Amino acid sequence: MRGFLVCALVALCPLVAFGESVSSTCAAPAEAPPGSTPPRLAQGSRELELALSSCYPDEARRQGTEGRLLMDVLVGEDGTAFKTSLPEGAADWQRKAADCVARKLRFEPGRLADGTPFPATARVPIAFSLAAEGEDVSPVVFASLTSTQEEIAQVHRACYPAELPATGTSGEVLYKVRLSERGRITRLDLLRSSGDARIDEAGRCILKGYKFDPARRDGRPLVSAFPWTVKVQPPSP
Numbered sequence: 406m407r408g409f410l411v412c413a414l415v416a417l418c419p420l421v422a423f424g425e426s427v428s429s430t431c432a433a434p435a436e437a438p439p440g441s442t443p444p445r446l447a448q449g450s451r452e453l454e455l456a457l458s459s460c461y462p463d464e465a466r467r468q469g470t471e472g473r474l475l476m477d478v479l480v481g482e483d484g485t486a487f488k489t490s491l492p493e494g495a496a497d498w499q500r501k502a503a504d505c506v507a508r509k510l511r512f513e514p515g516r517l518a519d520g521t522p523f524p525a526t527a528r529v530p531i532a533f534s535l536a537a538e539g540e541d542v543s544p545v546v547f548a549s550l551t552s553t554q555e556e557i558a559q560v561h562r563a564c565y566p567a568e569l570p571a572t573g574t575s576g577e578v579l580y581k582v583r584l585s586e587r588g589r590i591t592r593l594d595l596l597r598s599s600g601d602a603r604i605d606e607a608g609r610c611i612l613k614g615y616k617f618d619p620a621r622r623d624g625r626p627l628v629s630a631f632p633w634t635v636k637v638q639p640p641s642p
Contacts, residue, residue, distance in 0.1 A: 438523075444513060548617050578604060589617075590612060590613055
């Protein structure tokens with residue numbers, strides 16, 4: 406049976422565990438000048454699908470690797486894409502594929518209020534899926550957090566370093582999570598440190614205390630990998 410590695414990158418950025426809640430946060434492109442219009446695709450969805458198909462690496466197809474994300478594309482005054490940006494934690498094959506896709510797309514450049522074209526960023530959703538490629542497979546349901554709000558709060562309280570509450574130290578840590586078919590974390594790779602080793606270790610502790618439902622296809626559990634940001638902060642009184 407072929408194994409699957411699912412790279413779940415949702416809406417440009419990872420889910421963020423914040424205290425007793427879970428939310429999704431993104432850094433938007435730089436604010437455009439007043440009255441200006443952003444770049445836009447000069448092609449339809451069919452052209453984008455063809456670009457995705459031709460840029461989907463053969464090795465990723467063979468391994469059953471899929472991914473979806475938002476790609477930021479810096480578009481020049483002539484409508485040419487000359488730089489792409491993906492979220493932290495994106496796989497190498499996704500970065501190469503994104504560059505390939507951007508080269509195949511045409512854009513209407515961003516324009517100032519007087520109509521003058523100027524370099525600006527366009528945001529393009531891209532998805533590499535075996536189902537979209539015509540393979541006889543169903544879409545993947547990505548891994549999800551199943552811990553209750555109270556369980557999340559308990560984990561945060563238990564993992565906060567005992568020597569830190571008096572100082573009120575907090576910070577954010579970004580990890581790449583590898584999840585087994587049983588929903589258990591098998592590996593945590595530090596992608597962005599908080600700058601404090603104690604906070605980083607607390608973030609690792611918190612993630613290990615979370616409960617996840619594994620990624621699935623047709624109800625069958627899959628191995629998965631995805632980025633996750635943890636905000637470590639002093640427990641509430």
